[in-house]
Amino acid sequence: MNSLDMLIFFDLSTGEQTKGFKVKKSAYKHSLSTNQNKLYHSTGKAVYEYDFSKGVNIAPNKVFEISKAEDVIREVNFSSSGNILSLEIVELVNNEVVRFSLEESD
Numbered sequence: 001m002n003s004l005d006m007l008i009f010f011d012l013s014t015g016e017q018t019k020g021f022k023v024k025k026s027a028y029k030h031s032l033s034t035n036q037n038k039l040y041h042s043t044g045k046a047v048y049e050y051d052f053s054k055g056v057n058i059a060p061n062k063v064f065e066i067s068k069a070e071d072v073i074r075e076v077n078f079s080s081s082g083n084i085l086s087l088e089i090v091e092l093v094n095n096e097v098v099r100f101s102l103e104e105s106d
Contacts, residue, residue, distance in 0.1 A: 028072040
């Protein structure tokens with residue numbers, strides 16, 4: 001991903017650029033995660049799935065969208081062991097940081 005909202009593919013054996021295409025513009029920051037032939041791309045407000053098993057010239061499929069205006073997706077991660085796509089979502093309100101912790105109870 002570059003600063004021009006482009007996803008660029010490289011040939012690992014030569015280092016040469018092989019493909020590139022525009023992705024949705026970021027509302028917060030770009031975040032990427034992969035699972036075999038699938039790429040998950042977050043714009044900060046939505047998550048898109050690119051299924052490259054269908055070829056390189058594919059349209060993104062929106063799989064999730066934030067409903068609250070003050071929330072943003074900070075990061076996406078795909079866990080192949082659990083076959084789970086997890087999102088780190090933060091709330092941008094009043095310049096505050098909220099910390100959660102679990103405590104053991106008796």
